[in-house]
Amino acid sequence: MTSNRHKEAVRKIYERLYQAIGPLRWWPADSPFEVIIGAILTQNTSWTNVEKAIRVLKEKNLLHPRRLYAIPEEALAQAIRSSGFFNLKAKRIKSFLGFLFQQYQGSLDRMFSEDTETLRGKMLTINGMGPETVDSILLYAGGKPVFVVDAYTRRILSRHGLISEKAGYEEIQQLFMDSLEKDAGLFNEYHALLVHTGKHHCKKRYNCPRCPLEGLGRRRRVAMAR
DNA sequence: CACCAGGCAAGTA
DNA sequence: TACTTGCATGGT
Numbered sequence: 001m002t003s004n005r006h007k008e009a010v011r012k013i014y015e016r017l018y019q020a021i022g023p024l025r026w027w028p029a030d031s032p033f034e035v036i037i038g039a040i041l042t043q044n045t046s047w048t049n050v051e052k053a054i055r056v057l058k059e060k061n062l063l064h065p066r067r068l069y070a071i072p073e074e075a076l077a078q079a080i081r082s083s084g085f086f087n088l089k090a091k092r093i094k095s096f097l098g099f100l101f102q103q104y105q106g107s108l109d110r111m112f113s114e115d116t117e118t119l120r121g122k123m124l125t126i127n128g129m130g131p132e133t134v135d136s137i138l139l140y141a142g143g144k145p146v147f148v149v150d151a152y153t154r155r156i157l158s159r160h161g162l163i164s165e166k167a168g169y170e171e172i173q174q175l176f177m178d179s180l181e182k183d184a185g186l187f188n189e190y191h192a193l194l195v196h197t198g199k200h201h202c203k204k205r206y207n208c209p210r211c212p213l214e215g216l217g218r219r220r221r222v223a224m225a226r
Numbered sequence: 227c228a229c230c231a232g233g234c235a236a237g238t239a
Numbered sequence: 240t241a242c243t244t245g246c247a248t249g250g251t
Contacts, residue, residue, distance in 0.1 A: 039232085046231040049249060084231090084248040092234085130234050150232050195232055 002178040006162055010179035013160070013213060014186075017193040020212035026192035027140035029054075032108050034063055035141035039133050040092050041083040052082040065106045069097045092128025099126050112142040120146070131169045139191070145184040147176040148191045152198025159202070160216065 029035045034054065041050040056079050057063045068076065077090035097106075103122070104110040111119065116138060123134040131149070138144040149172045157163045163172055180186055201211040 042231085043233040044231065044246085045233085045248080046250075049231080049247095052249090082248060085233095085246045086248080088234085088246050128234065132233065136232080148232090152232070191232090198232080 002175055006175060007179035009160065009162055009216075010176060012216065013156075014180075014190050014193070016212050016216060017197060018189065021193055021196055023189060024192040024196060026188055027136075029140075031063070032112075032141035033065060036096065036108075036137050037063065037068075037093065039136040039140070040089055040096065040128065041080060043085070043089070043133065045084050050083050053080040056080070056082070065097060065100060065108070068093065069101060069106065088128070095127040096129065099123075108141070112144070116142075116144045116146065131173075135173075139184060139187055143184050145182045145187055147173050147180075147187045149173050149176075150191075150195065152202070153191070153194050156194055156198060156202060156213070160213070 027035045027038065029038055037057065038050055038054060041053055054063070057068075060079060062068055062071065062076075062079060073090045073094050076093060077086045080086050080089055080093075083089060099122075100106055100108070100111060114122075120134055120138060123129050123137070124131065135146045135148045138146045139148055149169050153172060154163070154165075154167070157172065157175070158165050158167075163175065176187070176190070180190070197212065201213075
């Protein structure tokens with residue numbers, strides 16, 4: 001159960017961030033398939049390194065399900081080298097493609113036509129697809145109203161005393177979904193704002209000056225993730 | 227030089 | 240169940 005006080009805080013944080021930072025227009029990609037590849041490539045990896053890998057895939061005209069499905073895993077690994085963990089990620093992309101082609105004949109439209117909860121459960125069984133990656137894909141590639149929780153989300157909420165430092169993924173997700181309208185556009189913007197804030201304002205262990213969230217309720221020291 | 231970045235799975239006790 | 244470790248590049 002989420003307290004009304006916590007629900008209020010969650011809504012207030014959104015208002016503050018939106019006023020200060022404005023609409024971010026996520027996910028930064030040209031197609032749903034690009035979102036999916038980006039979601040896998042960005043696992044524990046800086047976005048700038050992911051952008052380089054995406055650029056290479058585009059130059060080689062590989063950013064389509066059939067093209068990627070056709071090339072050898074080793075070739076894919078070399079193409080995405082700059083994103084780090086490239087052998088692992090090539091394997092994960094291949095795992096997803098195997099799923100996409102076996103279950104939906106390679107069609108993202110067919111995949112996203114499936115009931116969201118059912119699809120989420122199936123995707124979580126794919127090797128390399130954990131909750132954050134799956135939810136990012138559902139929200140940003142599929143437009144489904146699913147809230148995405150990541151390390152920045154954890155840190156910011158924890159710092160504001162809204163969750164314990166070892167709260168589980170689903171628990172944090174529930175806090176947002178209990179507090180907000182079930183609106184994909186809102187979830188899209190909110191997660192983007194949290195990432196932006198985490199990157200640019202909340203890198204320090206203590207309160208960060210000039211943070212849009214400064215002065216919002218009690219804040220506490222919190223260790224960096226890990 | 228050390229530390230970090232829009233995680234996840236597999237191994238260990 | 241609860242930690243720990245491997246995966247790897249590139250920027251600060």
